[in-house]
Amino acid sequence: MSFTARDIPFTILCVAMLGALVWMFFLNPLLAAQLSINGLVIGALYGVVAMCFVLIYKASQIVNFAQGEFLLVGAWVCWFLLTDLQLPFFWGFLFTLVFMTLFGIALQVIVLRPMIGEPIISVIMVTIGLSIFFQALMKWMFGVFVQPFPPIFETSTVNLFGIMPVQTAYLFSLVLSLVVMLGFAWFFKFSRMGLAMRATAFDQQVAQSLGISIKVVFAISWAIAAVVSALAGVTVGIVNGVSSELSFYGIKVFPAVIVGGLDSIVGSIIGGLIIGLLEGMAQFYDSEILNFGNLITVAPFYVLVIILMIKPYGLFGTRDIERV
Amino acid sequence: MTATDLDLGHLSDDAAPDIMLSVNNIEVVYSDVILVLRGLSLEVPRGKVVALLGANGAGKSTTLKSISGLLKTEDGEVTEGEIVFDGERIDGIDPDKIVRKGIFQVMEGRRIVADMTPIENLRLGAFTRTDKGNIQADMDMVFEYFPRLRERTGLAGYLSGGEQQMLAIGRALMARPKLILMDEPSMGLSPLLVQEVFSIIRKLNEDLGITILLVEQNAKMALGVASFGYIMEQGKIVLDGSAAELMDNEDVKEFYLGGGSEERKSFKNLKSFKRRKRWL
Numbered sequence: 372m373s374f375t376a377r378d379i380p381f382t383i384l385c386v387a388m389l390g391a392l393v394w395m396f397f398l399n400p401l402l403a404a405q406l407s408i409n410g411l412v413i414g415a416l417y418g419v420v421a422m423c424f425v426l427i428y429k430a431s432q433i434v435n436f437a438q439g440e441f442l443l444v445g446a447w448v449c450w451f452l453l454t455d456l457q458l459p460f461f462w463g464f465l466f467t468l469v470f471m472t473l474f475g476i477a478l479q480v481i482v483l484r485p486m487i488g489e490p491i492i493s494v495i496m497v498t499i500g501l502s503i504f505f506q507a508l509m510k511w512m513f514g515v516f517v518q519p520f521p522p523i524f525e526t527s528t529v530n531l532f533g534i535m536p537v538q539t540a541y542l543f544s545l546v547l548s549l550v551v552m553l554g555f556a557w558f559f560k561f562s563r564m565g566l567a568m569r570a571t572a573f574d575q576q577v578a579q580s581l582g583i584s585i586k587v588v589f590a591i592s593w594a595i596a597a598v599v600s601a602l603a604g605v606t607v608g609i610v611n612g613v614s615s616e617l618s619f620y621g622i623k624v625f626p627a628v629i630v631g632g633l634d635s636i637v638g639s640i641i642g643g644l645i646i647g648l649l650e651g652m653a654q655f656y657d658s659e660i661l662n663f664g665n666l667i668t669v670a671p672f673y674v675l676v677i678i679l680m681i682k683p684y685g686l687f688g689t690r691d692i693e694r695v
Numbered sequence: 696m697t698a699t700d701l702d703l704g705h706l707s708d709d710a711a712p713d714i715m716l717s718v719n720n721i722e723v724v725y726s727d728v729i730l731v732l733r734g735l736s737l738e739v740p741r742g743k744v745v746a747l748l749g750a751n752g753a754g755k756s757t758t759l760k761s762i763s764g765l766l767k768t769e770d771g772e773v774t775e776g777e778i779v780f781d782g783e784r785i786d787g788i789d790p791d792k793i794v795r796k797g798i799f800q801v802m803e804g805r806r807i808v809a810d811m812t813p814i815e816n817l818r819l820g821a822f823t824r825t826d827k828g829n830i831q832a833d834m835d836m837v838f839e840y841f842p843r844l845r846e847r848t849g850l851a852g853y854l855s856g857g858e859q860q861m862l863a864i865g866r867a868l869m870a871r872p873k874l875i876l877m878d879e880p881s882m883g884l885s886p887l888l889v890q891e892v893f894s895i896i897r898k899l900n901e902d903l904g905i906t907i908l909l910v911e912q913n914a915k916m917a918l919g920v921a922s923f924g925y926i927m928e929q930g931k932i933v934l935d936g937s938a939a940e941l942m943d944n945e946d947v948k949e950f951y952l953g954g955g956s957e958e959r960k961s962f963k964n965l966k967s968f969k970r971r972k973r974w975l
Contacts, residue, residue, distance in 0.1 A: 566819050570808050
């Protein structure tokens, strides 16, 4: 791990980022703190979605372009249960998760299982197809307008440390993200199925020689990805309302996983947090100095391009990933 | 040792041995076009060690993979014949189901999960077990067989070759299989470690009664632990017999054990070449 000339661009990038972060606090500490916290909360959600993305990638080498649609479907289903069926939030949320588990398994069994053994690129094309299909289906079923969730929390904001207003939904989302991350950590370290999934990610033939059914592992990884993405979808829906905008999260996942490294679960969380924070910074400089008005949307993708140029394996990715 | 092996061989021949696994006349094709095994048959009696010997590319590993079902993962297929394990046909079944039936393959090159600890690897071996209570006891048993694995707490990828082989065997034990298919356990190990691995194989068979089908390049060591042996060439069995018979066989001596008489190196090469041709 010695420092070589190849590390110089990356170091400059890190220093520039940190500098921008610190400078932000000099210019307007309160707004900076506000945006950083919001950024980290959103970033945690990115991290959670990115984790699902990496989970599927690791288990089956499939780049899942339909990740954003999982958020969309989950949020719409939950919205439907809460508004049309008037279920209390707890039950609506729970049923959404059950539905998404079955949805993920069904998707794998019906659409993707027949593709086992086909070239990975065909499977990736199928996920693009799925993405378009569910986009259209959701628009057809629920319309194209933003639909707000019914109010779920009694107070919409809480004052953090007495001075900083933070939305309750953000706190809820932060707690949820942390629970999901700890759940993942436990699952992969201690559970039998988690170990089996890691073995499958390491080498599918070895996994099969140990009696692990890789079909079951794939189905479970899709189910987990669908459920956890739906969690994120519902949380975002509570804050911003549900609309097809949600599937944009599936695209935002790419900067996060590229920064973190395509095959690292820990990297995906850290990548998500970095991208979230970066969005907060972009929003700050945009509103305070630059006045472009849309820097927040494009900033993550600038970083994506830069990272791909100077550190293509991300922070935690393995170097021989293209040989997989 | 030779004497006892000879007796065992004859006993099992006479008393209609209890056949655990029988491979009947199988033909294996890879990618629909590459014919690798053509009419291969062999039998593994319960509680015995059987050696399957042969040169590189003879189809030994393919034979094991067609028994364990891993052939499927390499786009191979058993197109003719049948494989019967404990009275049940198992050809064409998914590998994970075959593991549940009690056949465990220790693949060539160890293939341990490098980014997990040895204990996690052992837990993976027990994946198919339903009796959760006994897993810890079995892990202790594995550590008794391989004491040095207990001290290794880092990632399994950093273990030495010998330790990795022991971990691979230990992982197989964790599944409590009836039959272990072992593919070249001596590969890449120092002579001393090879001896250790083979003495462990012998112990597993004697202490735990596990039946073992052993594929080896090291014919001398393999026939040392096995009671029966098959010799393969180009996808077929060309010779079989008790371990002692094979050890005494002139061709086996020359082609697999080394040695043989010195004068063969001259004009008689032709004769032994002919004899070899007859096998094919």
